[in-house]
Amino acid sequence: MSDANRDKDGPPALEPADRFDGGDMDCGSGLLLQIRRRIDPLGHGQLLELRSTEPSVSEDLPSWCRMTGNELVSAGRDPARAGWIFLISKGPFTPGSKAPPAREPAGVPGAPREAAPPERRGPRPAPPAIPPLAVMGIGSWPRPAWLLIALREWLEGRMEERAFHALADRAVAEVIVAQIGAGVDVFTDGEQRRDGYASFVGGRLANCQLIPIVDLLPYVEHPDEFARELAALDVPAQSVRHPAVFGRIARDPARPLARHELDYPRTMGDHPLKVALPGPYLLTRTMWLECVSDRVYREREELAADIVRVLREEVADLLDAGAALVQLDEPVLTEVVHGRRASGNRSFMCGALGEKRTPREELELATRLLGEVFAGFPRDRLALHVCRGNWTRDESAALAGDYRPLVGLFSSIPVGTLFLELCTPRAGEIDVLRELPDSLRIGVGVVDQKTDRIETPEEIIPRAEKAIALFGPDRVLLNPDCGFATFADSPISKFHDAQHKLQSLVVASRRLRRRHFGNRAW
The missing domain is CATH 3.30.110.40 (TusA-like domain)
Structure with a gap:
């Protein structure tokens, strides 16, 4: 032998x-x-x-x-x-192991077995305008345990895509029903099909692959230090995945990034819908890995050009399909201006792993890329979300610093709405945003998604009034600081806490509307 x-x-x-x-x-x-x-x-x-x-x-x-x-x-x-x-x-060795068959939806423990998807309806008219003081989530919701099982098996190629999406439809239905119960003005599908708010594109783009963060250790300069840093920042490196580029990336029109996040929720009613996408600067930082992406792209800016093209194609598709808002997420911008390891102000966001130059150079690149993606689209249906990372409840591991260094970027990009983390003291004072252009609406974070405590309307209203005093009631929208479950395997909030926090926001919004607009109908 x-x-x-x-x-x-x-x-x-x-x-x-x-x-x-x-x-x-x-x-x-x-x-x-x-x-x-x-x-x-x-x-x-x-x-x-x-x-x-x-x-x-x-x-x-x-x-x-x-x-x-x-x-x-x-x-x-x-x-x-x-x-x-x-x-x-794969895992501990078991002699005689066989590949598991692709599971049907009912084969996943805990999955609902009886519910049928709602009947599909015809095409929807253009979305209505979003009223002042409108309430909405940022994007993500916690996934049920049975969906997490299916998500892992699908990502690893052990579940058929059709079976996974049948399960995901049922999870999305629960999220939509929860938002109906809360009374929000604009809905999201809860990003139920994503492994994370940004990395999911690695499983949708041609020539891209999702890999666990732990696989990146050989590609960093000091792997032992990097591993300790991930542990200190409370990052689940085994489960959080990261996109890796093996060829020139491309978007397949038959397999878009997030169009399904509109299509299925629209079968449940004519609710205005928002879809969030990772921004071009975040994706450029995320996907640029030495010894991997540089085998395909000569430099980071060459990769960025393909990312801009992909995102413009996706934004156009989503707007044509009737999205009330398309939001780009760029939390890594705060890492650029406040992420100083020497001062202890640390961050983990997938985009923080990539190459970084001086803050001025990085902000110039981010401004240019965002401008290129947004150019020519209707501003009133475009939004940008910025926070300080949403991977852990440990406040000592999260970034701190106000928005003063980003006001120039916010003022120069062709976007209609900013959704900003403002409830946590780490975000600094809202007053630094006073000079933003009058054309910008501000989605003000007035509840903290990282805590179990449900804020009362009486707590929320003074926070909202401070923003109204700065910007006027017509320019203010109300939201949590960030999503309720940015990473699928590491949700920040519980499902019912998310619903209850939004309910408190809705009660506060109704009182504020009566105070500032009387009996005007919305």
Whole structure:
């Protein structure tokens, strides 16, 4: 028997479920990402055979397996050439493991079995104008446990897409019903199909792949320090995923980024709908990885040009389909101006992992990219959201600093609404926004999504009145500081807390409308 797939004096060769020849690639130049692409679809305990002629792989692969929870079952010399053959188990090795069949919706533990999707309706008219003091969420809602199971299996290639979307439709229906019960003015689908608010694009774009953050350790300058930093910042590096680029990215019109976040909610009524997308600056920072994306793109700005094109195509599609608002999320802007490790003001946002130049250069790039994406679209249906990260409840791990350094950017981009984190003291004083152009509406964060306590209308109204005093009642909208579940596996809020916080916002909004607008109908 050959020694190809066993250690010396080890067990007989085992049959792998898949095979991959890594050639002379080392772990820091894309090999681990290629392994991830092939190991994700395997069932737990199944084997991937890796062949390699790069000597360093035998030293680096065991530590990667330990970090990712996989098992290096065997490592042996390749008798056919000067190299090695490794057998890697997905998770702990279980002899005889078989790939699980693609599950139907009812096969996921805890999934609803009886509910049928609502009957689809015809095309909708153009969305109505959003009234002053309108209430809405930022975007995400917590996912039910049965959907998280399905999401992981779908992302790893072990659930059919049709089956996953059937489950996701049911989760979206629960989110829409909760918002109807709360009485909000503008709805979102809760981003139920996303693994995270931004990284999900890695699973929708051509030549892009979603990988766990832990797989990035070989690509950073000081991996041990980076791992400690993730732990200190309360980042679940095993479950939070990150997009990696393997070729020139492109949007498939038949598989858009977020059009489904309009289509299904529209079957449940004529509610105005908002869709949030990751912004171009965030995506450029996120997707630019040394030794990976620079094999395809010569420089970051070349990647940015493709990102702008993709986002413009998506924004146009969403507006044509009747979105009341299309929101771009750019939380990493606060990391640019306030993220100083030396001062202890730390941040984790996926976009903070990428290359960064001076704050002035980064803000100039962000301003240009946002302007290019928004150019030519109706401003009253465009929005920008900025916060300070939404991955942990630990206030000591979150960024602090006001919006003063970003006022110039806010004033120069062609957008109609800003949704800003303003409830937490970390956001500084609202007064620094006094000089914003009169054409901008301000979605004011007046409840904190990171706490379990439900703010009362009596607490919310003074916060809103401070904004009204600065901007006037016609320019103010009301919202939480950020989404309720930015990352699928690490939600900030509970489902019913999200509904109750929005209910308090709605009560406060109605009182404020009577105070400032009398009996005017909206």
